[in-house]
Amino acid sequence: MNTKTRSAPEGFSDAAESYDAAVQHNIAGSERLVMSLPEGDYPRVLDVGCGTGFASAAMLRRFDVSTLVGVDPAEGMLEVFRAKLDRFPDVEIELRAEDVMEMSVADGAFDAVISAMALHWFPDKPGAVARMSRALRPGGVMGILCVGRGGEDAWRELLERIEAPPAWTGWFAENQRDVEEIDADLRAAGLEPIDIWMERRRRTTPADAFMARTRAVAGHLLGNPPDGFSELDQRIEAALHAASGPDGFVYDYCKLFAVARKPEK
Numbered sequence: 001m002n003t004k005t006r007s008a009p010e011g012f013s014d015a016a017e018s019y020d021a022a023v024q025h026n027i028a029g030s031e032r033l034v035m036s037l038p039e040g041d042y043p044r045v046l047d048v049g050c051g052t053g054f055a056s057a058a059m060l061r062r063f064d065v066s067t068l069v070g071v072d073p074a075e076g077m078l079e080v081f082r083a084k085l086d087r088f089p090d091v092e093i094e095l096r097a098e099d100v101m102e103m104s105v106a107d108g109a110f111d112a113v114i115s116a117m118a119l120h121w122f123p124d125k126p127g128a129v130a131r132m133s134r135a136l137r138p139g140g141v142m143g144i145l146c147v148g149r150g151g152e153d154a155w156r157e158l159l160e161r162i163e164a165p166p167a168w169t170g171w172f173a174e175n176q177r178d179v180e181e182i183d184a185d186l187r188a189a190g191l192e193p194i195d196i197w198m199e200r201r202r203r204t205t206p207a208d209a210f211m212a213r214t215r216a217v218a219g220h221l222l223g224n225p226p227d228g229f230s231e232l233d234q235r236i237e238a239a240l241h242a243a244s245g246p247d248g249f250v251y252d253y254c255k256l257f258a259v260a261r262k263p264e265k
């Protein structure tokens, strides 16, 4: 097995070209997040962990945005986003290959800060929420969507059955967030939560589609060489097929949504 350790952004970069086709659920989730922000004027938007730009695009469709800064350390994801920029000729868009904790954005410079399906990859989640909050002007809004605690038991159990490494099996407890946790993170960052909710869905996904999604969102944990699949990848794929019924692999998935406002001074 290829045991070389890759970071999450490196894994996303490697899989960037297949990301859009593999994560229809993430795209739809970004839409729901953006549709849940309060009506308002948000000309300056920051999208953290912007990836290939789905949440950004949803913001540009809903609001009258004039400048958007997208931050993501995965150059490969930003390249895919860059290729879409001509769809938004009236907006000044700047994409920066930076980590959330080191992003070069000025304090109070944005009317809205969004982060879709990325917080669970940030090592320091309370720190990241605080860093994003600093970028917000008083009265500005923040919208966060991430993996919610309580879902994916069937997937975790499958990984445990095949004795996948702890980086996989321990990932869920370490990175999923619950309503109370994000509420506490937002308040500690000086924000007032407006609306926090958990969505739990039962999905039935063909094993091949589930595997494609796994390679797109967790490629760094699979250790795949550039021209093939690691032994772990193949073991997971075989287990997914074995666990699937006639319509596919059945699993529950929780998404956590949070909308908050920075108080006016």
Ligand SMILES: C[S@@+](CC[C@H](N)C(=O)[O-])C[C@H]1O[C@@H](n2cnc3c(N)ncnc32)[C@H](O)[C@@H]1O
Pocket: 008, 009, 010, 012, 013, 026, 027, 030, 048, 049, 050, 051, 052, 053, 054, 055, 071, 072, 073, 074, 077, 098, 099, 100, 101, 115, 116, 117, 118, 121, 122, 123, 217
């Ligand atoms: C599942 S993708 C989501 C992309 C996009 N927001 C969407 O909704 O489709 C997660 C993104 O978070 C980025 N990411 C991971 N760690 C990060 C970090 N420390 N700082 C900023 N972004 C990070 C990854 O590179 C990846 O592009």
